[in-house]
Amino acid sequence: MATEVTVPVLGESITEATLGEWLKQPGDPVAVDEPIASLETDKVSVEVPSPVAGVMGQHAVAVGDTVQVGAMLATIDAGDGAAASAPAPAPAATATPAAAPAKDESGAGYGDQPGAGTSDSPAALSPSVRRAVLEHGVDPGTVKGTGRDGRITKEDVTAAASSKPAPAPAAAPAPAAAPTASGRGEERVRMTRLRQTIAKRLKEAQNTAAMLTTFNDVDMTAVIEARAKYKDLFEKKHGVRLGFMGFFVKAATMALRDIPSVNASIDGDDIVYHDYADISVAVSSPGGLVVPVIRDADQMSVATIEKTIGDFGKRAKEGALKMDEMKGGTFTISNGGVFGSLMSTPIINPPQSAVLGLHRIEERPVVVNGQIVIRPMMYLALSYDHRLIDGREAVTFLVALKNAIEDPTRILIDL
Incomplete structure (x- = not known):
């Protein structure tokens, strides 16, 4: 007797998904709750577990097909999946x-x-x-x-x-033949649903918001010294490494409190101000950029923020982020510096009105107290909706953030 596997409920207002890949092929043994397929939604990838143990039957849809919630994906035939998956004593094992x-x-x-x-x-x-x-x-x-x-x-x-070791050269190589493809091949790959959604939302943001980007730079000396001094004790006590994002998230929440328009959004003819700071943190995943949300980041310590970001990063790579973790957010921080970016103009994440772009740290000559010194500097970029946020407010926000990072004591005493 065969058991049907259907598309599960994917979340509020999500009615369809795209089959990303089959994790089990017909004839493979399957255990209860073992993932058999991966579905791509507008936000995350979702693995579909097997409701029973048995043997994988026929696939009802192909990779790349769009499926509705409740539609049949495949069948699981009766059989002992656990026994079938045990290693056989044959030499091939x-x-x-x-x-x-x-x-x-x-x-x-x-x-x-x-x-x-x-x-x-x-x-x-x-x-x-x-x-x-x-x-x-x-x-x-x-x-x-x-x-x-x-x-x-x-x-x-x-x-x-x-x-893999390089092949040994032949003793008498034959004359090289003319390459048939001449290195000009092409491959056509269908966009994932996540990539399609990213493209659509970013273009909508450009078409809707009056976007402007303001830059500043920040001296990272104090944060680097604090991290070097306390990173071992921090990791021993909290079980997570002390990075730079914890400082920036905490500093951003303080600046958002001082400049509430940067934390606001436009809804029709209304401006919605938030008395909380839910920070969306851009995280790289195999399917593209995703932005899970740190809820009430303004109420968190640096250690709690670092733990949350670390958990998001790990589960994003595994495709295990949940739908609810991607919803909402009042402000976004994107760290292109981990990939080596020197400067960029990030695009806001609607309905949010601003996004902060962080970049790589590099030593540059700067003037301090009339002397030219070498300091580890980082460019900051704030892209914002000029319909809501004025240039004065954008600059004030960046200066407040810069002051907190250059003097981390401000973060400790909430100044």
């Missing part, structure tokens, strides 16, 4: 490690799952992993997966390719 590979917190969780002959099947791999396998010429059967449940990620393929 030695190709599969006896112990499951350890999970890597940095894994993206979008690869394939090893075992049952699926890890070396190109059709079973996610699109990004398949592309990496073809580009690097790596046999997926020899790659140890570090993603969720041991699935292969693109980073695993890249690491395997970099460690």
Whole structure:
């Protein structure tokens, strides 16, 4: 007897999704609650668990298809999924490690799952992993997966390719033949639903808001020194590393309190002011940029903020962020500096009215007390809706943020 697997309820006002990838192929053993497919919604990826144990039946939809909530995805045939997944005593079983590979917190969780002959099947791999396998010429059967449940990620393929020894040169190489493709190949890949939503929302923001960007720079000396002095004690007490984002989020909430229009939004002909600060933090995920929200960040300590951001980053790579964690937000902080960005003009995240862009820290000559000195400097960029926020308010906000970062004692005594 076969059990139908349907599209689960995805969240308020979400009625459809796109099938991102199949995590189980027909004939694979399936355990209860084991993910069999990944769905892409407008905000996050959602894994669909199996309601019963058994054997994977036929797929009812293909990767890239749009499915409605309640629609059938596949069937699970009756059978002992746990017994089927146990390693057989046959000699061929030695190709599969006896112990499951350890999970890597940095894994993206979008690869394939090893075992049952699926890890070396190109059709079973996610699109990004398949592309990496073809580009690097790596046999997926020899790659140890570090993603969720041991699935292969693109980073695993890249690491395997970099460690692969270069082939020995032939003793008498034949004359090189003219390349057939001349390195001008093309590949057409369908946009993920998340990428389509990002594109749509960013363009709507440009078309709706009167966007303007104001810049300033900040001397990171004091924060760097404080971090170097207390990072070991901080990690020992709180179980999380002390980074720079905790300082910036806390400083931003203080500046938002002083300049409430930067924390406000436009609703028709009304201006909505918020007496709380829900900070959206841009996080990179395998499917694109997502912005989970730190609720009531103004009431949090730096340690709590760092823990929350760390948890968001880990689960974004695993595709495990929840719908409710992506909703709302009164102000956004995007840190392009982790990728090496020197300066940018970030786009606001509607209905918010402002976004703060952080950039890389680099040593530059600056004048301090009449002397030219070398200091670690960072450019700050505040993009805002000029319909609501005046230039004076934008500059005042950046100056308040700059003062707090250059003198972190202000954050401690709430000045």
